[in-house]
Amino acid sequence: MRRGLIYGVCAGVLMLASMSGAFAQNRQQHSAPPKFKGDPLAPAKALAPKRPQSAKPPVEIVYFKGKLLSETQEMLSDVVLQDVVNQLWKQADAHGHEGEYNHFINISRILMLSNPHEFEPFDTSAHLLWSTDRVDEGLKVLKQGLEANPNNYYFYDEIGMHYVIRVKDYKAAIPYYEKAIALKCPWSSYNILATCYEKTGQPEKAIAILEKAAIYPENKVGQRRLRVMLEKYKGVKRGSSTP
Template sequence: MKWLWMTGLVCALFASVQAQPQPLPAEVQKRIDAIFDGVVDRWIVQMDRWWHDGQHEHLINMTYFAIMLDPHNISLYENAGWLLWSSDRDDEAVALYQRGLRNNPDVYDMYYELGQYYYIRKRDYAKAREYLEQAIKFPCEWFVWNTLGHVYARLGEREKAVETWQELLRRFPMMPVDQMEAVRKNIRDTMTRDTTPTAGENTQQ
């Protein structure tokens, strides 16, 4: 009950500030921002406890409130989205990911989350490619390129898969050694493969 009361109070304050016709004085705005930051930090700590305690519904519900105050916190969308689709609430998961994408269109993260969702969950490789190709237009981690390579391989586009993995090795020479060797093996296997991977094969290496 305390969390519901605090959530309502903070959201009301947030709405009131947003509705102000004129910008607030800098000192007042600074104090309000500090309050919001403190509340979000406390929420994230509590949400982490719910995650480890298995109270996932509480976590999902609080995520929507936290996003109102911190729409650029990528982990909020990532964690709640995974919980939603792993609970067969796919429509809610996609809607949350899309909301994250609208709020964060200039970083790779939400493009990657959607690409991963369509690759792993739906096995819709064409849709996964659409988002992953957008993700690599921004500075990103090595595993984004790796996943895109696997998607190309699933689609039978072996040349693109090999080129993507080769580009990965060029861009990330300091990636973990075991992963680097796995990528090199993927290149060798793809170049000598007669058919596209079957659905049961492990493509996460």
């Protein structure tokens, strides 16, 4: 419906522009509009370009012009849509700076609809909802982002972080981090998953994950934690859940 409304606006603008252009051109070429008698289609026939005998039938020409107009409408609608989105971002930022978080959240819901693959409206809205003690609503927003972007690690990671930091439910976080590391994700996701495994009595899995995370040269935290856990859980056999 959103795109349909924009198409309608663009079609109206395009029609008005073309009509006004044609009218101005006609005013320049003629002191008075031409008069046509008899055939009611005479104005259209007079203005239409002459078609050679080998040209395609008129119906196909009309179809071609209709397709061209449709493409133009789509192009213009994208321009209008992007301008609307930019203005909404400006309004959202202004409300955010003023501490008017409910306004920011409401505008962000529109931005989520305009482009569900843009992560920031989901992410920022969720954090603002959490900061105003609306934890369940914040989680719901993140899950909406995940539904729209199931092949990206980001929302798996964010939902997992929600359970770790705000709920302290490490068990609930595990399946989300497991899905995050199955996709292209930063080494920090591996580190947090290792913490979740250790907190839920699965040190062997924590060590195995840290071994994967430690291959990243910049992951100094994961490398240090791996050394500590190997020392701490010397008696752990791989595949065992208890030391």
